[in-house]
Amino acid sequence: MNAVSAAQEHQNRPVPRPKRKSGGKVKRMPREVRERQMLDAAVEVFARRGYSAASMDEIAELAGASKPLVYLYLNSKEDLFSACIRREAEALMTAVRTAADPGDRADRRLWHALRAFFAHTAEHPAGWAVLSCQARTHGEPFALVVAGLRQQIADLVTQLIAESVRDAACAAPLDEKEVSGLAHALVGAAESLAGWANATAQAGPAAPAARETAATLMNVAWVGLENLVNGRRWAPVRS
């Protein structure tokens, strides 16, 4: 099982969206399953409306459960949001980490990580929206989780860049802070591209888009990095 398909694993798979209101008797199901449905619904609604505009009513309805049940299992709107963020962050991180399979060259690992990132965000647009937009704007506890995620990814990238540089036995070793900055730029670029890719091509399937997007980024960043490593820089007043 590769990273991408693994990443898709975590959401409403065989559990059919239950229909309520349609006369039938109450659908009994184990707590675990219900909870997943609720999280799925919550991610969807939070993504669509934003944290405060999302209503527990809508979430419950989309989850096919009653509000009291949502509260019974997930305690409060805040806890629910928190659970969403944690789940989505973990899923994304797992996807990316799994893809950056050790035992390959550093540039290829970065390439795979990028592809996994784009693929995952494309597959889970709602989750990505929650992580990238909603979570950042709602108070410490949430923002911290997202910041942690960012840091983890940036660390991974930093490490990959450092490895490549070591591989390349470059002449001018990079400043650590510069590498870190680079990693953040890359992550930011990736995030932005993810959003853009989602917005631009919502028609076609996800994989090709992920591939292209990753390629674009690699084209700029990696080659730029090589030049950087070789000491060739752009300077504001050059020539």
Next chain:
Amino acid sequence: MNAVSAAQEHQNRPVPRPKRKSGGKVKRMPREVRERQMLDAAVEVFARRGYSAASMDEIAELAGASKPLVYLYLNSKEDLFSACIRREAEALMTAVRTAADPGDRADRRLWHALRAFFAHTAEHPAGWAVLSCQARTHGEPFALVVAGLRQQIADLVTQLIAESVRDAACAAPLDEKEVSGLAHALVGAAESLAGWANATAQAGPAAPAARETAATLMNVAWVGLENLVNGRRWAPVRS
């Protein structure tokens, strides 16, 4: 007038934050001034709380006006938000455009545009927060304005890249979609770097940070772009 100072122009400069609650009759002021105060307050509050969590009460209080007056001038919460977005988008766009002063080499123009972007967003964090986070998540009308802004910036960048390419008389012409993606990557990287730069070194004033940030970005992107233009690309299966 340079880009940075122009960017600062649009917000409450000499108009003192009005003191209410201190008894006495109300300070009559021309509509224009009051409206600006309201928009300033609204941007601040929308940035801090998000669109739906922002309350008209808080905005009115911060603006030093009564709620009915806010409604009289700005009609509704939605209109108010819309006005905020438009104003902030215009200000940012103006700052960037003004900085990319024609009559210079394309790479230098991009450099200045980047600097202006960083400087403006650093100077107006609330405005930037509204544009980058809040506006995207609230239904067509708002998202459209922001999309328009993004498009304008991307267009500008695209144009600058294109000019450089023409300057370089490159062999392999770039795919338009690729250029657009590049622009988005650049903007995303810029955003991410802005945040990172802010977090890393919060001591110094904004301008130097903007300069460094822009430099880091140019180091990677521009050189990478040159290579790209010259047909040298990274390929997943290379070597």
Next chain:
Amino acid sequence: MNAVSAAQEHQNRPVPRPKRKSGGKVKRMPREVRERQMLDAAVEVFARRGYSAASMDEIAELAGASKPLVYLYLNSKEDLFSACIRREAEALMTAVRTAADPGDRADRRLWHALRAFFAHTAEHPAGWAVLSCQARTHGEPFALVVAGLRQQIADLVTQLIAESVRDAACAAPLDEKEVSGLAHALVGAAESLAGWANATAQAGPAAPAARETAATLMNVAWVGLENLVNGRRWAPVRS
């Protein structure tokens, strides 16, 4: 103006209970008036239903205002309850204190105080219910106010008893603790009698009942006190 009529002063006097829902336009009134109506309604409802069973909806409706207005003026259910208790406690205390007019013999002052107590509780059964039943059962803040009221009354009674004893130049001076116990017993008896009087004779007018009740109490307590002062006590094993 005597104590009893003064005590009646504080509640919905000339303000007519406003009729809502009856088509008419919104009744504008100064905040002070509205607030009093709300407190009146709240006392009524809290007395009828108890703190937790009382619904803000019912209170608002009885006050002839909308719920938001109640919240605007009185903040929260808890604050509203607190305000009720404070107002009622103060009113009762004032009535009793005013009646125990200094410049009279101690036994007569006690007599008047008792009458005022019975008259006031009879005139404001809801207020008395809130003070005597509801407030005691709902957490420190409320209970404290009521405890304070009790203490004030007990202190007053203690003082009156002490004065009488001094007047009587009694042979065996009473233990301070015993006097205090006496005062509490008297207050408790008064409270109980107030409740009983309310329950028993709801038909007739209030004043006569108050007079009779007070007389009964004085008959037992005062004479008993005299005997006590004179050293004649009942003893469990006496003869």
Next chain:
Amino acid sequence: MNAVSAAQEHQNRPVPRPKRKSGGKVKRMPREVRERQMLDAAVEVFARRGYSAASMDEIAELAGASKPLVYLYLNSKEDLFSACIRREAEALMTAVRTAADPGDRADRRLWHALRAFFAHTAEHPAGWAVLSCQARTHGEPFALVVAGLRQQIADLVTQLIAESVRDAACAAPLDEKEVSGLAHALVGAAESLAGWANATAQAGPAAPAARETAATLMNVAWVGLENLVNGRRWAPVRS
């Protein structure tokens, strides 16, 4: 068996508070035992929170049973409350009646009854709280039970007083209503003194407090009563 120990009989003696949550299968127990546990828990919770604020959840948890079981045995919250009141009222009544053992002089019987009353309420504060505060404020059905209890006690006291009067072969026969009022005053004083005694000296065990309290009360009331019986009254305008 004396009154005090009889009074303690009615609550969870050897049945240990059941431990739930610790895995393992449920302890099957005879209905009778379970029901008593439930009532005990309910009295506790009703006393602590008041009728409406008490939640069936909390009661069930404290009783160590599941909510459906509570409903199976006790039908509804209202029925449960009703059962609590009935049980506590009966227990208190039994304690008092048992103590007022016929075959003794009337004043001594009253003395024992008072002691039993104080002892029982001190031993079962929750039960007493439910009876004295909660029950009175919740609609006919409950209030009636409590009124019945009050009446029984008042009747008992009235009867004892009457007997004494007969013993004393008094000149001026007492008005029935006056006697009843007296009984209520006595009970109220007792209640108040119970609270005050509890608050003043929380160190010692209950019995001594009960003894003292009863003595204080008898000192005032009984002697006062004797005087009353003998026609010596306090009069508002006397001397």
Next chain:
DNA sequence: GATGAATGAGAATTCATTCAT
């Protein structure tokens, strides 16, 4: 006998919005 799963109904509280002055 015993319970995990589930909910309809209603609680407090807030908010955007409007009059009447």
Next chain:
DNA sequence: TATGAATGAATTCTCATTCAT
């Protein structure tokens, strides 16, 4: 121009109560 007074319509959250097992 400016505002104190007022509210309909949500929103979050809780609770008594019931099934299906």
